[in-house]
Amino acid sequence: MTVNANPDAGVNTWRDLPAAQQPDWPDPEALRDVIAELESYPPLVFAGECDQLRERMAAVAKGEAFLLQGGDCAEAFDAVSAEQIRNKLKTLLQMGAVLTYAGSVPVVKVGRIAGQYSKPRSKPTETRDGVTLPSYRGDSVNGFEFTAEARTPDPQRLKRMYHASAATLNLVRAFTTGGYADLRQVHAWNQDFVKSSPSGQRYEALAREIDRALNFMNACGVDPEEFKTVEFYASHEALILDYESALTRVDSRTGNLYDVSGHMVWIGERTRQLDGAHIEFASRIRNPIGVKLGPTTTPEDALALIERLDPEREPGRLTFITRMGADRIRDALPTLVEKVTASGAQVAWVCDPMHGNTFEAASGHKTRRFDDVLDEVKGFFEVHKGLGTHPGGIHVELTGDDVTECVGGGDEIFVDDLHQRYETACDPRLNRSQSLDLAFLVAEMYRDQ
Numbered sequence: 001m002t003v004n005a006n007p008d009a010g011v012n013t014w015r016d017l018p019a020a021q022q023p024d025w026p027d028p029e030a031l032r033d034v035i036a037e038l039e040s041y042p043p044l045v046f047a048g049e050c051d052q053l054r055e056r057m058a059a060v061a062k063g064e065a066f067l068l069q070g071g072d073c074a075e076a077f078d079a080v081s082a083e084q085i086r087n088k089l090k091t092l093l094q095m096g097a098v099l100t101y102a103g104s105v106p107v108v109k110v111g112r113i114a115g116q117y118s119k120p121r122s123k124p125t126e127t128r129d130g131v132t133l134p135s136y137r138g139d140s141v142n143g144f145e146f147t148a149e150a151r152t153p154d155p156q157r158l159k160r161m162y163h164a165s166a167a168t169l170n171l172v173r174a175f176t177t178g179g180y181a182d183l184r185q186v187h188a189w190n191q192d193f194v195k196s197s198p199s200g201q202r203y204e205a206l207a208r209e210i211d212r213a214l215n216f217m218n219a220c221g222v223d224p225e226e227f228k229t230v231e232f233y234a235s236h237e238a239l240i241l242d243y244e245s246a247l248t249r250v251d252s253r254t255g256n257l258y259d260v261s262g263h264m265v266w267i268g269e270r271t272r273q274l275d276g277a278h279i280e281f282a283s284r285i286r287n288p289i290g291v292k293l294g295p296t297t298t299p300e301d302a303l304a305l306i307e308r309l310d311p312e313r314e315p316g317r318l319t320f321i322t323r324m325g326a327d328r329i330r331d332a333l334p335t336l337v338e339k340v341t342a343s344g345a346q347v348a349w350v351c352d353p354m355h356g357n358t359f360e361a362a363s364g365h366k367t368r369r370f371d372d373v374l375d376e377v378k379g380f381f382e383v384h385k386g387l388g389t390h391p392g393g394i395h396v397e398l399t400g401d402d403v404t405e406c407v408g409g410g411d412e413i414f415v416d417d418l419h420q421r422y423e424t425a426c427d428p429r430l431n432r433s434q435s436l437d438l439a440f441l442v443a444e445m446y447r448d449q
């Protein structure tokens with residue numbers, strides 16, 4: 001259930017509509033208290049930063065830049081450590097360097113980070129050995145452990161989500177502006193990795209080229225500030241609407257509403273009903289918005305979403321993140337892109353090659369084949385090439401750690417390896433080596449485009 005914490009605020013119009021995938025909070029009073037407290041907390045991001053990202057996304061929509069959006073499937077409170085945050089950031093920075101240099105395109109870097117704590121689920125309950133409990137819905141809602149106590153939704157967790165997001169964002173900001181992300185560190189990001197992995201070695205060769213280019217520029221007297229820091233943004237799925245609307249504020253500069261829990265938020269495949277609460281919520285805020293589109297999306301759905309979320313047809317406002325599956329993308333995507341383009345809307349098209357390619361291995365692990373992931377990205381590029389439209393970016397679930405959750409990749413992981421380091425709380429992520437492999441292959445596709 002949801003409660004009406006601030007009926008006068010313009011953001012609360014979603015409360016009258018059906019809201020899919022919301023937790024069954026057992027104690028409405030406790031939820032109300034938490035919402036009131038969250039409403040008093042300072043913003044996690046500044047509205048001006050959201051505007052800046054909207055401008056960057058406009059460049060993506062116009063074909064002038066490429067989006068790299070990636071991070072955990074589900075962040076976890078016990079993984080808010082310097083090491084894990086640094087590893088994730090390092091992986092994204094390395095991928096960004098590969099795409100920028102080998103793909104020769106400006107890369108907009110956005111993490112699935114500092115707020116990705118809530119998960120929509122296929123089933124509301126999970127049964128093990130005859131015991132049925134609520135499904136795990138992310139650390140913002142309940143615990144992963146299979147006990148009645150852990151699985152009971154607890155609104156106090158929404159406050160932990162805020163604090164975990166704040167701590168993560170703080171370190172990300174320190175790393176990206178305090179010297180760690182300086183392009184001259186391009187080798188340092190690879191240090192612990194290069195010897196053992198083919199993709200690490202390939203990266204090292206590219207880093208040497210970048211070094212030479214930097215030395216050349218330096219010798220010419222050019223040392224741009226842009227190389228010393230990195231623009232990096234935070235995004236997550238806007239799923240738990242009580243949290244998102246408690247973090248929505250009126251921007252004093254413009255009087256507009258911004259969800260200041262992250263720079264960009266997206267609405268998932270399971271919650272993008274046109275007459276539902278999530279789309280209503282997204283229509284009220286000025287952040288750049290993503291919407292996931294699965295294989296059954298019709299052109300009419302896409303056009304109606306544009307009408308609701310981007311009535312002014314403003315490039316950068318709306319990103320369609322398609323997640324069709326490798327076997328469907330070549331059939332399902334062309335009509336969508338054609339009809340949307342013909343409507344005059346300039347959305348950014350981004351490929352999520354993860355969510356349409358999940359299967360369960362014989363061992364019971366949810367996994368994905370690297371080759372399927374790659375094939376979906378290839379299909380995405382083929383479709384856009386065929387239509388003369390811009391393949392705007394990729395959206396991937398990844399981690400900087402050497403997990404064994406997806407099979408394949410240059411440093412191949414086999415189905416029998418899955419149990420070794422299977423650490424995700426929900427869906428399988430690419431590890432660092434697989435992520436770099438993907439970046440090199442996408443850079444080649446982009447160049448060939």
Ligand SMILES: O=C[C@H](O)[C@H](O)COP(=O)(O)O
Pocket residue numbers: 073119120121122123355426427
């Ligand atoms: O990350 C996406 C969804 O939350 C996830 O795919 C749902 O998984 P389920 O089908 O196991 O519920």
Ligand SMILES: C=C(OP(=O)(O)O)C(=O)O
Pocket residue numbers: 073120237267268269270292323355
């Ligand atoms: C739930 C997700 O994806 P989708 O909505 O595409 O299933 C996700 O990206 O975490």
